[in-house]
Amino acid sequence: MKRRAGHLKGSLKAAAACALCGAAVLLAGSFSGADVQPESRPRSAWDNPVTSPVVEPDGRVTFALSAPDAGRVELSGQFMQGRRMMTKGTDGVWRLSVEITPADIYPYSFVVDGVEISDPSNPLTFPNERFKASLLVMPSDSALYEPQADVPAGQVRYCTYWSRRMGLVRPLLVYTPPGYDRAAATGADYPVLYLVSGTTDTEETWFKVGRANVIADRLAESGEAARMLIVMPYGYMPAHGTPAPSSAAAAGMYADFAAELTEEIIPYVEQQFRVRSGREWRAVAGFSRGGGQALFSAFSRPDLFSAVGAYAAYLTPEVMEAHFGELLADGHRADSLLRLKWFGIGSDDFLRGGVEENLRWFDSKGVDYELFRTDGGHTWMNARKYLAQTLPLFFPHGGDSLQAAH
C-alpha cells in the first residue's frame, strides 16, 4: 500500500470540492428544473458558506447569515433584551458581534424579513413544534452542561412504546447513567426521574437544550446526586404535527398526561429497564406546562411518587382545588404523601405571579414546600438550574442498589 502523496492530494482536492458541490445539488437539486431561471437563484448557505456562531475567548460572539436578497435581518437571542439589526457586508453576509455573559446555552434565531429562522450554519437546534431556534453553547470549564473527558458519560436512548390508550407508537427518551450496562451483571437497580418539557417542546428538548444527561453525569460523579434513570416523555399528547388542541381538549391535557404516564410509560419503563419500584424511587418534574403536568401527576398518584419538581410550573390554584382540595385538606397528610414538593421560579418569569398564587394556595392548606428563586425569566437557562438544584434532592437515600438489598 504505497502512498503517492502529490497525486493523491490533487485528486482529493477535486474530490472535496465535488462532494460539496454534490451536497449543494442534493439540497437544491431542483435547480435543473426548466421552470427555474438561474438568475433568480439566490445565493444560499451553500453558495456562500459562513461559520456561525463564532465564540471568542473573551465571550464575544459573532453571528453571521448569508442573505444577499433579504431586506432586513435581525438577531434575536435570550442573551440580550430586544432584537438587534445585523449589518450586511458587500459579500451579502449579515453579521453582528455581541458580548455575552455569563457562559451558558442560549437559544437564538435570525429574523429575516419578519420570519424567525434557525442559523443554517449551526447544527445545534432547539427541538420544538412551533419555532426553529438555534443553540449557542458557550464553552465553560465550570458549567454543568459541558461534557468532561474525565467524567464517565451515560447514554440517552431513543425508545418507542406502544400506547394502548392512544393507539399510537410514542417516542420516549431514557437517560441511563454510566455503568448501567453492567447492571444486569451486578444486579443493580436504579431510581427514576420522569422529566417533562414545556408547551410546544418535544421529548428531545430536555436532552438537547436541557442537557439533563450531562448534568446528571456531573452530579453523580461528584457524589452530589444519586445515579438514576431520567425518562423524558412527549408532554403534548396528540401526535407530532397535530393542530393545537381546542380549549376543550386542552382542559383534559393534565389528566391525560397523568394517565399516559402512570398507565403506559411507567409500566413500559419498569418492564424494559432495571429500575427500583416503590414510590420512594420515583420522582416527577417538569418545566412550564410540564411542571404543571408533574404536579398534577404527583398529586394524582402519590402512591406512585414521593417527590415532585415544579420548574416555573403552570398550574392554577383552581385546578389544584378542583382536583386535590380534598386530598390536601390536611396539610400534614400531604407532607407524608409527597416528601419533596419543590418549586423554582425566576424574578422576571412571566409565570412568577401564577406560581406565587399557587404557593399561597399551598400555604392556605398548610402544605410545606421548598421554594428556589433565581434571577431571569422563563428560560431554559433557568430550567437547567432548577434541574441541577433538584437532582440531589429527589433520591437523597441513594441511587443504584443491589437487587439483593431490596
Add this chain to the structure above:
Amino acid sequence: MKRRAGHLKGSLKAAAACALCGAAVLLAGSFSGADVQPESRPRSAWDNPVTSPVVEPDGRVTFALSAPDAGRVELSGQFMQGRRMMTKGTDGVWRLSVEITPADIYPYSFVVDGVEISDPSNPLTFPNERFKASLLVMPSDSALYEPQADVPAGQVRYCTYWSRRMGLVRPLLVYTPPGYDRAAATGADYPVLYLVSGTTDTEETWFKVGRANVIADRLAESGEAARMLIVMPYGYMPAHGTPAPSSAAAAGMYADFAAELTEEIIPYVEQQFRVRSGREWRAVAGFSRGGGQALFSAFSRPDLFSAVGAYAAYLTPEVMEAHFGELLADGHRADSLLRLKWFGIGSDDFLRGGVEENLRWFDSKGVDYELFRTDGGHTWMNARKYLAQTLPLFFPHGGDSLQAAH
C-alpha cells in the same frame, strides 16, 4: 378527589391560552426591551400558528408559512423539480398544495426572500451543518421507514466517547436491536454495521432521515436480515462548528476517518456493547462522502471488515489506485479479502459518472462487486433504499449468537 367539571374547564381554558402566550414570551421575550418598537414586531409562527405540512389521504400535501412581511416565499422539496412560488393569503400565511407520489420521507424547505429555512411548524428536521431543511413523512403501510405497532422496536443510543486521537469528546449513535437488553442474560452477541453519513450531515442523519433503526427493526422481524448493531459515527472529523477544511485538510479526511473508526470507535463499541468480534461480523457502509469513507476503511483494514456498502459513494479511482492498487493487483485476493463489495447508484445521481468510473477501475483489477441501480438522484430516499437492499447481505450467516457458540 371530586371533579367539578364546569369550573375546571373554565380555568383550564385560561391556562391553555396563557401557556401558549407564555411560550411566545419565552421565544420572543426580548420584546419587552425598551429598544424595540411594538409596531415593528412581525407576526411570527407564534402569533399566527399554522399547521404544516398537512398530508391528505390522496397524497396531496399542503405547506404553509406565516410570513406577512416577506416579499417572496417559495417551496423547495425533493418531491419535485424546481421551486414553486407559494401564495400569500390575506392572513399573511403563504400556502401551496402539491400532489406527491410515491409515499416517502422527503426533505423540503421554504425560501423566504432568498433564504432557505425549515418549516417552523414541523418538529421533524434534517440534521445538517450547513442547511436546515424539514422532513415530510408520508404515511404508508408498506414503507419500511414507518414504525409498526406489531414490530418490536430497537433503541438508538446517543453515546459519547473520548477520542485520544483528537483530544475531544465525540458523539456516536448506536442502534441496538429488540431484545438487546436481554443479551447479558442470554449470552447473545451481535454483528455490527458501521454506517457513515455524507458531507455536512451529522451523526444523527442516518437515524433521523435514514431511519436506519426502523428499517433494521422491520427487516429483522421479517427474517430478511440478521439482528445487528448499527453504529453511526460523525463522519466529519473536526468538531461541530469548525469551518470547512482547507483542501489540504480535506485530502486527509478519508484516512483520518479510517483511523478514527478503527483505532477509537471500534474499540469503544467492542468494550461497551455485546458484539461479536472477527471480521466476518463487521461491515462498513455509507452514503456519498460516507460511502467513500466506507470503501477507504474497508480496503485499508480488510482484517477488520468482511463487507462494504457504497451508497452513491464518492471516491476516485486515483485515490483507490494510490492507496490500494497494490493490494488489488490480484483481484482474486481482493475477493477473498472482502466478501461483499456493494455499490448503489441512481440514474440521475450527479455522482453516477464518478461511481461508474470507479467501477471500471475495479473491473480493470478483475475485482467482483455487486451493483444496484435505482431511479432518482443523490437523495436520502435512495440512501434508505440502498440500506434496505444491503442489510440482508452484510451478515447472511446470522445475527445474534450465543456466546458459548463462539
